[in-house]
Amino acid sequence: QVQLVESGGGLVQAGGSLRLSCAASGSGFSIDGMAWYRQAPGKQRERVATITNGGSTNYADSVKGRFIISRDNAKNAVYLQMNSLKPEDTAVYYCNVVAVVDGRRPDLKFAYWGQGTQVTVSS
Numbered sequence: 001q002v003q004l005v006e007s008g009g010g011l012v013q014a015g016g017s018l019r020l021s022c023a024a025s026g027s028g029f030s031i032d033g034m035a036w037y038r039q040a041p042g043k044q045r046e047r048v049a050t051i052t053n054g055g056s057t058n059y060a061d062s063v064k065g066r067f068i069i070s071r072d073n074a075k076n077a078v079y080l081q082m083n084s085l086k087p088e089d090t091a092v093y094y095c096n097v098v099a100v101v102d103g104r105r106p107d108l109k110f111a112y113w114g115q116g117t118q119v120t121v122s123s
Contacts, residue, residue: 002026002099002112009093009117016121017083022095022114024076032098032109034071034078038091038119045094049080063089085121092116 008020024031033052039045049069050058057069068081078095095114100106 002029002097002101002110004095004097004112004114006093006095006114006117009119011120011122012085014085014087014121014123016085017081018085018119020080020082020093020095020117020119022078022097024097024099024112028103029099029101030103031073031076032100034069034098035096036069036078036080037094037096038089039094039116040088040091043091048093051078082119085119087121087123089119090121091119093119 003025004022006022008018010018012018033050035050036048037045038048048060048063049067051069051071059067066084071078094116097112098109099112100109102108
């Protein structure tokens with residue numbers, strides 16, 4: 001089993017920055033892909049950014065050039081640096097981790113979610 005703990009959300013003015021962190025804990029697992037999602041009130045959850053085990057990244061068009069996803073494999077952690085924040089970035093942000101929990105079955109992967117952290121950007 002993998003547990004995810006997020007931190008770093010809060011209230012910031014438009015144009016400001018925040019850094020979200022997500023750390024995975026447990027035993028006997030290895031992490032594959034990591035990602036950040038967000039969900040604004042009344043909207044569907046959307047993928048914000050992803051990062052592979054090898055460090056390749058992908059971003060939603062709405063955050064390209066403003067957000068940076070990174071990971072620390074030694075710490076089983078993923079980060080989201082959010083710059084030039086806009087009111088439309090206001091949402092609950094969730095980290096997502098895909099992990100192998102049984103080394104005998106590397107093809108069997110499970111997705112885990114953090115508890116979510118609120119990001120509010122005021123205009």
